[in-house]
Amino acid sequence: MKKLFSKIARGEEGVTLLVVLIMMTLGSVLVIPTLNFAATSIETGEVFEEKMEALYAAEAGVEDALWKMINAIPDNFPHSYELTDINGMTVDVVIDKITTIAGVEIGDFGVHADWLIIDKSITYDEGIYTYTITITNDGDGNIKIEGILIDFPPGLDYVTGSTGGDLYNDDPMVVGDATTGITIYWQFDPYPTIPMTESRVHFFELSGPPDVSGVEGHCCVEARRQDEGTVWDTDSSPFTVTAQAKDANGTVIATIRTGFWESGTTSITCWQVNP
Template sequence: MMFKFIKKENGYVAFFVTILVLSALLGIAISIVILTLSIQKISANIIKSSQAYYAAEAGIEDSLLRIFSSINYAPSNTLSVGGATADIAIEKVSTSLTIESQGNASGRIRKLRVKAFITSNEASFYYGVQVGDGGLTMNGNAQILGNVYSNGPVIGSGNTEIHGDLYAAKATGVIDSMNIIKVGTEDGNAHAHTILNSDIENGAYYFDNTTIIGTTAGSLYPGSPDPEPEDLPISDIQINKWKDDAIVGGTIGSYSLNGGNDSLGPIKINGDLTIKSNSNLTQTGTIWVTGNFVLESNTVIQLAGSYGSNSGVIIVDGNISLSSNVVICGAEGYKSVGNTCYDNTGSFLMFVSNSSSCCNPASPAIWANSNTNAVILYTNSGLIRLGAAARLKEVTGYAIYIDSNANITYESGLANINFTSGPGGGWKIDSWEEIE
């Protein structure tokens, strides 16, 4: 009897062990199932979250492409990307840009923000006219309202006036037949090794009594040092950088606007740029012309309003010709009533010629005969000729020849002027971050 009881008890133990093992296996199986489902759910969330992120990123990239390529865009828009969407908000103020893009994939949200700005290069024009070794020639009744610095001789004629200070550099520096007018209490001075046949309201600074002839001055300062030559303010390196900015927009052949309105830039033009009479061109980026640039009479060229307070540039490897009645405006824009520009806000347009055409007034690198208040003319190696109708803000060249009655009025803000590639190019990413 005892033997049978023990055997029965052992059967119960085996049964309980079996139940325990099965329960453990079931628990493990349930845990594996729960873990697998959790992993699948996590994986699904990760996938959806990634889809939301990439949708947000696609919204950013699509917006940047449109803005950088001057393609139309809406400040608030939605982009579909696969099974996700991106809600995009674009804030563009002058030369700064903020884009926020919220990606949504089945309720999973990721949000990105990008900030960008238009790069600019500063150039300083401290004088109404700055001249290289070719020197400055002024004909009767021509006026410069601002200081003048020349590395070569300065030669005037009847009633030519400079309202400010005049410098002719080096031991070869000569000032001849000039009227130097005092604007403030300290200016109206002439500085040169030799001063001839001139009328100077303030001080005459010269080498010695043998180098001043036929000249009257408020004060005489013999024994003064010769002014040192000054480099022209824009290097060839900077000009080449602007050319690179233009290339960003592509390359075309010779371009001619024959009446009507058009926009152009950034662009490289392999050939000539011609703006014919009764045309209006809006510059939207840096322009590089490998040939010549001609602005015929009764034309308008202006910077796009998105330049803001920045300035723009057209680089020309050949010669530049500006006929009469050409209106050139900065980003303030053109006002048809009165055929003029709106009030200038510190934005200017600069024409740069790389031509070395010097120094025959009949074939200058730049020939301007326009009445405009928003243009700067510049050449490192050629001659600039200003016709009788010319009214300009600043002129810098290797040599300058000014016809009778021309007028240059210096703008004080040109001492620190920012040139940008414009709304169509030159953008730089400042930050790119996830914010949600």
């Protein structure tokens, strides 16, 4: 009996040793990938943290540019400058005028842009906005109108066949949709003339829910005479701000580009991260 127990004990010792060796082998196989995963997780977290800090830095650049456009508008565009030590980064900021909207080239103000006066009125009834533009020639000669462009916020659609008035009756080119906002553009041919001291009316309809924010849109009228140029209503003009956050090596980590309207206050129309 004693010999039997000795044999069993010796057999168990052999099994125990085998199990220990197997566990050690499995442990060595699992530990390395686990350590690699932990190292990768730490590295990924550091990269994510740097990216977030860069995005906050770029956003600070955009906010600084918007402040400038409200309080100290630059004399010339594009206007470039640099912010330092924003989350330990440098932020390059560029403010520039927008020259193209919805594929339509937008000219600059002329010397006598104030000769062309733009007034808007909007009424709403049962899902339809009736939009009326009155253009007055306050200059000392006849003015020919090349086109009218209006940019609208989301929530509105142009009503086909609704254009009328003294200038043009054809439907405009419509770019975009109600989800993102539409831009409508009438290009006149031949150019309608507004005699000195007289006014002309242009109207159309938009469909949409009541109380759409910004329903008045941003309207510009292009005049034939060079000294009028492009005239925007309510002294609003389209601009863009690009802010790039760079690390100590000058590598761009994050970029934010914002489109906005300047009219005493700023109205942001788009926001792109790393465009």
